Amino acid sequence: MQYEAVxxxxxxxxxxxxxxxxxxxxxxxxxxxNTLTDAVVLGLPGTLPVLNHTAIEKCAKLGLMLGCExxxxxxxxxxxxxxxxxxxxxxxxxxxxxxxxxxxxEIELPGPSRNVEGEHRWVALNRIHLEEDPGKLTHEAFETxxxxxxxxxxxxxxxxxxDMSSSTEAVAFLNxxxxxxxxAGISDCDMEKGQMRCDANVSLRPVGSDKxxxxxxxxxxxxxxxxKAAIEYEIERQTEILEEGGSITQETRRWDVESGTSFSLRxxxxxxxxxxxxxxxxxxxxxxxxxxxxxEAELPERPLDKQRRYQEELGLPFTITSVLCVDRELSEFFxxxxxxxxxxxQIANYITNDLLRELSAVSEHGESAHSVGQSKLTxxxxxxxxxxxxxxxxxxxxxxxxxxxxxxxxxxxDAIVEKKxxxxxxDTGEIEALxxxxxxxxxxxxxxxxxxxxxxLNALKGPVMKATKGKANPAMLDQLLKKLIDEGE
Amino acid sequence: MSDLHFKTISELAAMLxxxxxxxxxxxxxxxxxxxxxxxxxxxxxxxxxxxxxxxAKASDERRAAGxxxxxxxxxxxxxxxxxxxxxxxxxxxxxxxxNYVSPFDATCIVKLRExxxxxxxxxxxxxxxxxxxxxxxxxxxxxxxxxxxTIPGGSSGGSxxxxxxxEAIATLGTDTGGSIRQPAALCGVVGMKPTYGLISRYGLxxxxxxxxxxxxxxxxxxxxxxxxEAMLGKDDxxxxxxxxxxxxxxxxxxxxxxxxxxxxxxQEFFGEGIDPEVKANxxxxxxxxKSQGCEIVDISLPHSELAVPVxxxxxxxxxxxxxxxxxxxxxxxxxxxxxxxxxxxxxxxGEGFGDEVKRRIILGTYVLSSGYxxxxxxxxxxxxxxxLGDFEKAFEQVDAILTPTSPTPAFKRGERADDPLAMxxxxxxxxxxxxxxxxxxxxxxxxxxxxxxxGLQVIGKAFGEADMFAVANAFEKAHDxxxxxxxx
Numbered sequence: 001m002q003y004e005a006v007x008x009x010x011x012x013x014x015x016x017x018x019x020x021x022x023x024x025x026x027x028x029x030x031x032x033x034n035t036l037t038d039a040v041v042l043g044l045p046g047t048l049p050v051l052n053h054t055a056i057e058k059c060a061k062l063g064l065m066l067g068c069e070x071x072x073x074x075x076x077x078x079x080x081x082x083x084x085x086x087x088x089x090x091x092x093x094x095x096x097x098x099x100x101x102x103x104x105x106e107i108e109l110p111g112p113s114r115n116v117e118g119e120h121r122w123v124a125l126n127r128i129h130l131e132e133d134p135g136k137l138t139h140e141a142f143e144t145x146x147x148x149x150x151x152x153x154x155x156x157x158x159x160x161x162x163d164m165s166s167s168t169e170a171v172a173f174l175n176x177x178x179x180x181x182x183x184a185g186i187s188d189c190d191m192e193k194g195q196m197r198c199d200a201n202v203s204l205r206p207v208g209s210d211k212x213x214x215x216x217x218x219x220x221x222x223x224x225x226x227x228k229a230a231i232e233y234e235i236e237r238q239t240e241i242l243e244e245g246g247s248i249t250q251e252t253r254r255w256d257v258e259s260g261t262s263f264s265l266r267x268x269x270x271x272x273x274x275x276x277x278x279x280x281x282x283x284x285x286x287x288x289x290x291x292x293x294x295x296e297a298e299l300p301e302r303p304l305d306k307q308r309r310y311q312e313e314l315g316l317p318f319t320i321t322s323v324l325c326v327d328r329e330l331s332e333f334f335x336x337x338x339x340x341x342x343x344x345x346q347i348a349n350y351i352t353n354d355l356l357r358e359l360s361a362v363s364e365h366g367e368s369a370h371s372v373g374q375s376k377l378t379x380x381x382x383x384x385x386x387x388x389x390x391x392x393x394x395x396x397x398x399x400x401x402x403x404x405x406x407x408x409x410x411x412x413x414d415a416i417v418e419k420k421x422x423x424x425x426x427d428t429g430e431i432e433a434l435x436x437x438x439x440x441x442x443x444x445x446x447x448x449x450x451x452x453x454x455x456x457l458n459a460l461k462g463p464v465m466k467a468t469k470g471k472a473n474p475a476m477l478d479q480l481l482k483k484l485i486d487e488g489e
Numbered sequence: 490m491s492d493l494h495f496k497t498i499s500e501l502a503a504m505l506x507x508x509x510x511x512x513x514x515x516x517x518x519x520x521x522x523x524x525x526x527x528x529x530x531x532x533x534x535x536x537x538x539x540x541x542x543x544x545a546k547a548s549d550e551r552r553a554a555g556x557x558x559x560x561x562x563x564x565x566x567x568x569x570x571x572x573x574x575x576x577x578x579x580x581x582x583x584x585x586x587x588n589y590v591s592p593f594d595a596t597c598i599v600k601l602r603e604x605x606x607x608x609x610x611x612x613x614x615x616x617x618x619x620x621x622x623x624x625x626x627x628x629x630x631x632x633x634x635x636x637x638x639t640i641p642g643g644s645s646g647g648s649x650x651x652x653x654x655x656e657a658i659a660t661l662g663t664d665t666g667g668s669i670r671q672p673a674a675l676c677g678v679v680g681m682k683p684t685y686g687l688i689s690r691y692g693l694x695x696x697x698x699x700x701x702x703x704x705x706x707x708x709x710x711x712x713x714x715x716x717x718e719a720m721l722g723k724d725d726x727x728x729x730x731x732x733x734x735x736x737x738x739x740x741x742x743x744x745x746x747x748x749x750x751x752x753x754x755x756q757e758f759f760g761e762g763i764d765p766e767v768k769a770n771x772x773x774x775x776x777x778x779k780s781q782g783c784e785i786v787d788i789s790l791p792h793s794e795l796a797v798p799v800x801x802x803x804x805x806x807x808x809x810x811x812x813x814x815x816x817x818x819x820x821x822x823x824x825x826x827x828x829x830x831x832x833x834x835x836x837x838x839g840e841g842f843g844d845e846v847k848r849r850i851i852l853g854t855y856v857l858s859s860g861y862x863x864x865x866x867x868x869x870x871x872x873x874x875x876x877l878g879d880f881e882k883a884f885e886q887v888d889a890i891l892t893p894t895s896p897t898p899a900f901k902r903g904e905r906a907d908d909p910l911a912m913x914x915x916x917x918x919x920x921x922x923x924x925x926x927x928x929x930x931x932x933x934x935x936x937x938x939x940x941x942x943x944g945l946q947v948i949g950k951a952f953g954e955a956d957m958f959a960v961a962n963a964f965e966k967a968h969d970x971x972x973x974x975x976x977x
Contacts, residue, residue, distance in 0.1 A: 039592060039593055042819060042820075043814040043819075044591075044592070044593075044820070045573065045579055045581070045586065045589070045591070045694040045814075046572075046573040046579070046591065046593075046595060046691065046692040046693055046694050046695075047691070048690060048691050048695075048726060048727050048728065048729075049728070050725065050726060050727075050728055051728065078810050080809075080810050080813060080857070082813065082816065082831075082834050083830075084816075084818050084830050084833075087814065087819065088813065088814045089813035089814055089816055090810050090813055144830070146818070273858055273859045275809075275810070275854065275857035275858060275859070275862075276857075276862075277806060277807075277810070277857050277862070277866060280697075280698035280699035280729070280807055281695075281698050281727075281728060281729060282728050283728050283729065
């Protein structure tokens, strides 16, 4: 029998806020252990939670970005379980009435090659709810230590429907989701820093069946490659069991990165009874509709919408839009530049080729990864450069030199051209004289050109460019050479 | 200056204002009285005389500089061991928190300090406020100063006994199902539970969050009103606290002529289980109101018979979760026996909690368990709304409701210790008030033949503290029960 996989994901995303979910203690990644706590974080006797409204708004924004309905009222529940990383031994979460309901995320599957756009489809979401992050346990040789810095950080749990059927789709989903969340400024989604974490539910069913099989839940997937490997492993594991006539046990499994395998953590019978009940310390949150509308208006254009627009309205190819649209800062830089000089292709080329190349070169020289915002270039630099090339002030060739110079110094391109005297030479007399010299000195190339080899002209252009230090207007040079050779016949 | 320790806040405030005494003198009188009688009463778990005298000195200096803060400035107030006071032990009378010292003040303590009060000692209670006799303390059993063989009530038994014995000018307690009013009645003092949300719960170690309230014990209704005014208000640290509505100048309002009122008497509160002497006493109190021109209205609170079971579902469910944080990991008792995380939890909790706390955690865990939640917790919450509905209906006709505070006077030590159900019925008249979130006060209404105090409970409308105080105050002013003190 042929089986198909049914995959659902639960993604935890740390929401970027100045303070924690239920107290004014600050949070940042990488601080010394247990320095970002207070009486509420540690659950000291007599403390009470107080809601961080920024976390609510950011989560609502996340929901709007992902097409969810924002609840009229959301409520808080306690999820009760004993674990040393949980200061209160219950987690404040939204079980019954979550903030965001439903939703769907457009994903882009990989194309047949890197340069070819893949298929798009939608993955349905079940809900997004808010909860507090627990602390972090580190198991050392003979002891386990706890860091409560992370405890109480606002965490959005995005729950998909069982709506994916391969690890490829799951990976595409996670990449698109991450782009959208980063775009909206809700989280940096750095999986290495635990800002985004994923659990995967996997089940199999005979191809064509619409009944869901028994699922397993895979925990501890802390990178996209882990998600991919764990799903593939689980599909294979379940397939083998089913093919041997066995049945799948509903259980929670833990992915082990080292061995590339998973093992059972607990079965359904051993599953926690979380004894959810409404938290009596927090009031239900009424979502102000006017505020929700404001948040919706503040949303950035979704990355794939932007990609579509660039392709359809600006005529840019996928190879360029896929680079431009992954990074909101880059695409905004691009659009800003268009305001100065409306030449999408030229500007997009400068950004995706020259600018990114220079930025990555800086990063490779041991400095921290450079983003557009950190470079000395503004959209006006790129736009001006494209403009003076289009206006024939300098050649494309000289443009490259100007780019390197302005990237290093931050000077405007027209100032560099002026200072270095790089203006294209349009002096017909001087160039004509040089052309005559070149034609006279290279009969072979002239011959080849006459035989129909256009490229042979390049051998004649070289000495002229050299003599003019590259400032000869290439178009003019081209015309002149052709004219002189034709006349000489 | 004799018997400073038995004076009221308003009397002492007048004396302080007139320069007839000092806060140091009052505080010293309370410290001396405690030293003299607490070996018998055992109201305090710990005291810090040096700290109290330092606060008193600061109060006197403030006053000398012309910067006295109001009627509470310089008044020593005893604190129940479930309210956090910075740098003082906060043990909730439990072994679980034997070595715990709070790093912060509860909001009510902050407010009392802002009013100049002298924060004094840690008062005994039932462990984690679970009980009605203060016998569940892990440290000591407090005696009722009126008869040392009897219990002072609970869970705020230390707070009530300290008042009766003159070991503080006022005290704070907490009331989840009657834990202020019942011991106040049994010890012959005034005890009051405010409308839910009126006083911040920040710094009150939660037992049952949707029921817990901080409240005062005082010698008079007026003193209770003064304390309430100082402590009430919306607090940014407690999302369930509410800005007061209506009249909040309680003490000043008591000086105005009020009444006669329409007063409701629920027949359900005079049936089975009430001690005949208590019944006769409360009926006499009701007659007094009638004699003053009040209209007495028979009302019905039909769901009140369900209050005790509903309470023991809601309160234990919340408690089972609230007390989960005491796990041996961070600050609470840690078992030396544990070899892994799960054993650390189970052994630390097994050793740290007393029997009644364990009983309630188990009960609360059960009612929240999958498969039982709907039948118990959810259903109890529905009945809770019906109980509130009964009160709302009654308050359409009446200004306040009169009931006994406790079905019996103080009982003998150990008498109900092995019978949890009998103990739970001690709060049968007070519990429904917590479930409905209403204010209520117990005022001394006389004594049994054997000399044990009896209390009259006046239940007010939500945020109707001013009227509730006025009704109680009228009775108190016409009788001398509040002035009587036990022989120790």
